[in-house]
Amino acid sequence: MIELEGLTKRYGEKMAVNNLTFTVHPGIVTGFLGPNGAGKSTTMRMMLGLDNPTAGAARIDGKRYAQLKDPLKYIGALLDAKAMHGGRSAFNHLLCLAQSNGIPRARVHEVLDTVGLTQVAGKKAKGFSLGMGQRLGIAGALLGDPEILMFDEPVNGLDPEGIHWIRNLMKSLASQGRTVFVSSHLMSEMALTADHLVVIGQGRLLADTSMADFIRQNSRSYVRLRTPQRERLLDVLHQEGVTVVEAGNGTFEVDGTPSEDLGELAARHQLVLHELSPQQASLEEAFMRLTAESVEYHAHADHAGSGAAPPPPGQGGDWGAGWQQQRKRS
Template identity: 75%
Template sequence: MIELDGLTKRYGSTTAVDRLTCTVQPGVVTGFLGPNGAGKSTTMRMMLGLDRPTAGDVRIDGKHYEDLRSPLHHIGALLEAKSVHGGRTARNHLRVLAQSNGIPERRVPEVLDLVGLGSVANKRPKGFSLGMGQRLGIAAALLGDPKILMFDEPVNGLDPEGIRWIRDLMRHLATEGKTVFVSSHLMSEMALTADHLIVIGQGRLLADTSMAQFIRENSRSYVRVRTPEPERLRDALGEAGVTVAPGGDGTLEADDVDAARVGELAAAHGVVLHELSPQQASLEEAFMRLTAGAVQYQSHNAPTGAAGGPEPSRKEQ
């Protein structure tokens, strides 16, 4: 478990991370979501004790990171920035890390095979492709068989095959009961992997919720209906208390109702339907809406003040 308490990081007058308080729960994949520059990497570096918080604090399994004697047994991390010496072979890189944490050296070939780098164990990483570099970083993270795994933008720059491999790995780790904390600036990526979401924008917590609840709260779900008799259907649904709005392309959109009920009402009134389909606004849209007021690098004429969405710690500008 990772606990953040009022975590703050300022660089001069810029606040990168602003009083972040949340808990990363064990046994699920938690997506750490935010636009570029929202403070995700800074937060993750503070979690690992690499950057010092200006205020607040982080605890890993109840302890400060610098009090962990064998941190690699608690938490394994893949950071976005490269953290490997290009001239030291993959095997020796992992041996160095294993030795420092008292991890038996037989674990080194194990994790190399696990990430598919067994054949290049004695090669220098400076010749590695981006994907191979990511795999080596993941091998290092898995070395101590930690209960918590942290990945900072793991799929950035990877080819589709690499992306799928990492996605499968994260899901596999979560099924093993591990805590997986993964950052991304892409909602679509998170929707495929995360069970829980922590959303930040300009360093502030915007949402801390389960994926299911986030979808419920942030995506409008409605039923799209296509009929040759829109007026009759509108009346029929209106009588039953269902609000209907015209959608594009001659369709109707019924809110807060399931498709079965719309179908039953149409049948009861003898209205012919050509289409009846439950719809969900994309999560990407919901994410954009949520972070709209908190995007650092957006153009100035963009709307400020997010439409809806919880903003627990909004600071006066």
């Protein structure tokens, strides 16, 4: 279990990580999601005691990282595939890590086998492809057979086969009851692997929710209506007991009522509709709206500046506001 309590990192004026509090639980894959530069890597480095927090603390099984005896036996981390000496062979790279934590030499052979690098164990790491380097990094994380595993963007730059391998590895580690914490900037990737989601933007916690809840709340379908007769539409829908939310620009969004029913209802009441369209919000859109909000808070001024993510189709410039209403509704 990893616990963060008010974890904060400030570089001069810039808040890289702002008062993060959340817990990573065992037995599931927890996705750590945020756009590039959101503070994911900084957070992970602070968890490993590499960077000193400005305030707050991260605890591994109730202890600070520096208090762990033989930390590789508690937590294994893949920070980046390049965090090794290129002139050292894969075997010796793992051996020096193993020795520092009192892990037997035989275990080095085991993890090399697990990641499929036995054939090149004697080769220097600088000759490795990105995928092989990533596998070697993962072998290092697995070395101490730790209960907690942490991967920073593990699928970056990997081929489909490598991505598939890492996904399955993370799932099987979690199914063994281990804590798996994996960062990514791709919602689609997380949707496939994570059971729980922690989303940050600009260093602040935006969401801490189960994947199922996130999908339920965000990938829902709804119907968008547009009418010049605002009052009448609201009246009619109210009488029928249909909940409607104004999404700005004269548009309305309706949950849980099929577009057919809404169309017939409008016809019965002779309502003029300029638009009647079923909508499906993808998880990626939901994530972009979620993180775009955090961008808006800090870098507002011009509206184009909020384009850290492209606006979802059809919603024009008002998508940040749209999210806020959507959130109230959910």
